[in-house]
Amino acid sequence: MRLQGALDNDLLVATRRFLSDGVAPDVDSLWTALQRSNSSLKRRPKKVLQASLERVLDFIGPKEQAAELSSDSEAAIEERQRQRDDGAGLMNRSLRAGLAGPMPVRELAQESPQINGEDGAKKRRMANGEPIPKRQRAEKAPITPPSDVSLYDIGGIDEIIIRMKELLVRPLLFPEEYAAMNVPLPKGILLHGPPGCGKTMLSRAFAAEMGLPFVEILGPSIVSGMSGESERGIRDRFEEAKKAAPCVIFVDEIDAIAPKRDTSQSQMEKRIVAQLLVSMDELNRDQTKPIIVLATTNRPDAIDPALRRGGRFDTEINLPVPNESIREQILRAQMRNSPLADDVDLKVLAKQTAGFVGSDLHDLVGKAGSWQLSQYFEAVEAQAEDIEMDIDGPGRTHLAAKGVKQLIERARRTDLPRPDGFEDRKITMAAFDAVLPLITPSSKREGFATIPDVSWDDIGALKTVREELQTAIVEPIKDPELYAAVGISAPTGVLLWGPPGCGKTLLAKAVAAESKANFISIKGPELLNKFVGESEAAVRRVFTRARSSVPCVIFFDELDALAPRRDDTVSESSARLVNTLLTELDGLSERQGIYVIAATNRPDIIDEAMLRPGRLETPLFVDLPGAAERKDILRALLRHNKAVDGIEKITDIAGTEMCNGYSGADLGALVRQAGHNAILRKSKRLDATDFALAAQKVKGSVGDMKKYYDLRKKFAQRY
Numbered sequence: 192m193r194l195q196g197a198l199d200n201d202l203l204v205a206t207r208r209f210l211s212d213g214v215a216p217d218v219d220s221l222w223t224a225l226q227r228s229n230s231s232l233k234r235r236p237k238k239v240l241q242a243s244l245e246r247v248l249d250f251i252g253p254k255e256q257a258a259e260l261s262s263d264s265e266a267a268i269e270e271r272q273r274q275r276d277d278g279a280g281l282m283n284r285s286l287r288a289g290l291a292g293p294m295p296v297r298e299l300a301q302e303s304p305q306i307n308g309e310d311g312a313k314k315r316r317m318a319n320g321e322p323i324p325k326r327q328r329a330e331k332a333p334i335t336p337p338s339d340v341s342l343y344d345i346g347g348i349d350e351i352i353i354r355m356k357e358l359l360v361r362p363l364l365f366p367e368e369y370a371a372m373n374v375p376l377p378k379g380i381l382l383h384g385p386p387g388c389g390k391t392m393l394s395r396a397f398a399a400e401m402g403l404p405f406v407e408i409l410g411p412s413i414v415s416g417m418s419g420e421s422e423r424g425i426r427d428r429f430e431e432a433k434k435a436a437p438c439v440i441f442v443d444e445i446d447a448i449a450p451k452r453d454t455s456q457s458q459m460e461k462r463i464v465a466q467l468l469v470s471m472d473e474l475n476r477d478q479t480k481p482i483i484v485l486a487t488t489n490r491p492d493a494i495d496p497a498l499r500r501g502g503r504f505d506t507e508i509n510l511p512v513p514n515e516s517i518r519e520q521i522l523r524a525q526m527r528n529s530p531l532a533d534d535v536d537l538k539v540l541a542k543q544t545a546g547f548v549g550s551d552l553h554d555l556v557g558k559a560g561s562w563q564l565s566q567y568f569e570a571v572e573a574q575a576e577d578i579e580m581d582i583d584g585p586g587r588t589h590l591a592a593k594g595v596k597q598l599i600e601r602a603r604r605t606d607l608p609r610p611d612g613f614e615d616r617k618i619t620m621a622a623f624d625a626v627l628p629l630i631t632p633s634s635k636r637e638g639f640a641t642i643p644d645v646s647w648d649d650i651g652a653l654k655t656v657r658e659e660l661q662t663a664i665v666e667p668i669k670d671p672e673l674y675a676a677v678g679i680s681a682p683t684g685v686l687l688w689g690p691p692g693c694g695k696t697l698l699a700k701a702v703a704a705e706s707k708a709n710f711i712s713i714k715g716p717e718l719l720n721k722f723v724g725e726s727e728a729a730v731r732r733v734f735t736r737a738r739s740s741v742p743c744v745i746f747f748d749e750l751d752a753l754a755p756r757r758d759d760t761v762s763e764s765s766a767r768l769v770n771t772l773l774t775e776l777d778g779l780s781e782r783q784g785i786y787v788i789a790a791t792n793r794p795d796i797i798d799e800a801m802l803r804p805g806r807l808e809t810p811l812f813v814d815l816p817g818a819a820e821r822k823d824i825l826r827a828l829l830r831h832n833k834a835v836d837g838i839e840k841i842t843d844i845a846g847t848e849m850c851n852g853y854s855g856a857d858l859g860a861l862v863r864q865a866g867h868n869a870i871l872r873k874s875k876r877l878d879a880t881d882f883a884l885a886a887q888k889v890k891g892s893v894g895d896m897k898k899y900y901d902l903r904k905k906f907a908q909r910y
Contacts, residue, residue: 218244334404337395346524347517363437370478379484383491384510387550390487404438410447422466429470436480445486446493512740515707532619546632559622570610575601645700668706684787688794689813690893692856695790699746709740715753727771734775741784750789776806818846840879852891
């Protein structure tokens with residue numbers, strides 16, 4: 192290695208002087224020592240100076256940095272003093288020589304003071320006589336395959352596993368077949384989907400099953416503050432993979448190290464992306480030693496597009512949010528080694544865990560086991576209270592300490608039987624029921640509501656509207672083959688409109704629950720943002736999430752706030768938002784399996800382009816309920832209330848003239864007011880008298896219906 196330039200030559204002399212004075216042989220310590228000196232070199236830019244120090248340390252080498260002289264000998268002390276004097280003289284000579292020109296490196300090496308050890312190697316020591324520590328090199332990450340996971344731990348994604356077998360297992364284990372047929376080997380597979388869906392687990396499971404070397408590239412371990420270090424880290428990992436081929440390179444959260452270069456503010460990120468592109472292009476030139484890169488991300492659109500072309504990450508696999516049947520398979524896989532009681536029903540658990548992804552279900556199983564253990568230990572502590580113990584002094588009143596001693600004594604009594612009800616070490620259904628309300632699924636953490644607990648039984652009346660929704664959304668999800676056989680596509684969108692409080696939102700929830708589809712509920716105003724472009728980005732995120740959760744029902748409540756009519760009075764930002772929503776509603780083939788339901792009280796102010804066929808093409812008018820429908824609605828509201836006496840008399844009140852003009856929301860208010868009347872008379876039961884008094888106080892919330900009936904002629908001609 193040769194040093195170039197006067198700066199490195201002068202720095203070499205200064206570095207050797209600092210090392211002889213006991214400065215640690217690393218860049219930061221040498222830079223600090225240089226700043227404290229009176230050298231003119233310290234005026235150089237920090238990054239330039241640190242890079243030069245790195246080159247000087249590499250030139251000197253570790254042998255010169257080490258020392259083996261004794262620290263307690265007078266000769267050693269005198270020798271170190273002579274080194275300082277010689278170093279200072281050499282520094283002065285080098286500064287004088289710098290006026291005439293840079294001194295050759297070989298002369299500098301000869302002039303620099305050295306200490307020869309017994310083996311003849313050039314050694315140095317710190318000021319206290321201790322050997323100078325060697326520069327620490329970063330430890331290489333292990334490349335052994337994972338051993339803590341297998342494909343049997345993964346459930347519900349059989350189609351993806353079969354596809355991964357074709358793309359990963361065949362090329363890596365049978366490369367000679369590809370070479371004989373002159374078929375190019377795949378280079379990259381990109382797994383994307385919402386957090387917690389099992390992307391990393393799937394990658395590790397395949398590596399564990401194949402038993403091949405597993406080279407991991409993790410973002411925090413690659414990114415370095417020194418210029419060029421990040422790119423060198425990527426090169427080193429790819430070189431390791433080539434030496435260990437056939438193997439798998441795994442890049443977790445690739446969007447962190449390979450973002451789009453046109454929007455990146457850091458030059459280092461652009462260099463990392465460029466290095467990753469070059470390294471992937473050099474793969475599999477020797478087809479007998481295949482290497483495949485597996486990468487995962489939650490945001491595939493944030494990755495530089497150059498990585499997503501053919502010859503790099505040419506295969507992208509989406510891991511969606513699991514539906515009910517897939518959740519059951521995941522639970523079955525995760526609890527295959529867990530001791531379960533006979534009352535545990537996985538079908539019921541799958542139905543109760545709408546919106547849960549794989550990591551949420553794993554959390555559920557773990558917390559249920561912890562709850563079962565806590566119940567067992569409470570029973571053990573209760574059993575320990577019956578053990579007679581000889582406690583004298585303050586221990587009689589120190590209940591906490593006494594409880595600990597009793598539990599310890601119970602642990603030592605191995606002759607005692609297990610507490611009643613805990614003879615078997617099994618997780619019961621009660622454990623899952625206890626911890627399920629305490630777990631928030633990932634979909635709700637991300638701002639998307641999943642409503643799984645509403646059915647047609649919760650909705651009274653609205654028979655005609657329910658039949659339309661059954662045909663438009665529920666049947667296409669349950670039986671898509673029927674529509675394919677007829678040769679038609681299912682309706683893509685439904686607009687529920689009518690007076691407030693008539694059950695439009697409840698209908699949308701029931702549709703998603705009946706079809707067992709994922710449900711994303713969006714209130715129109717919550718997508719609006721004052722910053723330019725943020726509202727449109729929020730709409731795109733909703734549909735991106737829906738595409739990862741197919742089949743999925745998107746419910747836009749209060750659509751008139753999100754998509755008003757575009758005219759001269761609408762702001763430019765609102766017009767852009769409507770345009771984005773129209774584009775996403777078209778969606779071409781990307782709308783497959785995504786169904787849109789919108790609700791509004793004002794269909795007349797919604798942009799007309801939203802209501803054309805192919806978008807919200809099915810308008811359904813949700814009218815005020817009649818007398819018989821009000822009775823059905825009130826019966827549905829009271830069907831879980833066990834404090835009601837005389838249900839028939841109560842529902843007859845809803846059919847009288849006192850309740851004319853009541854909406855579903857008004858009938859809910861009627862039930863609450865009847866409850867207040869019962870409380871006022873100090874009763875825990877509700878009867879017809881309470882409802883009759885409540886009907887006199889509660890008034891209908893819907894005003895003039897004439898405007899809705901006029902709009903009905905335009906938007907719902909079929910009724």
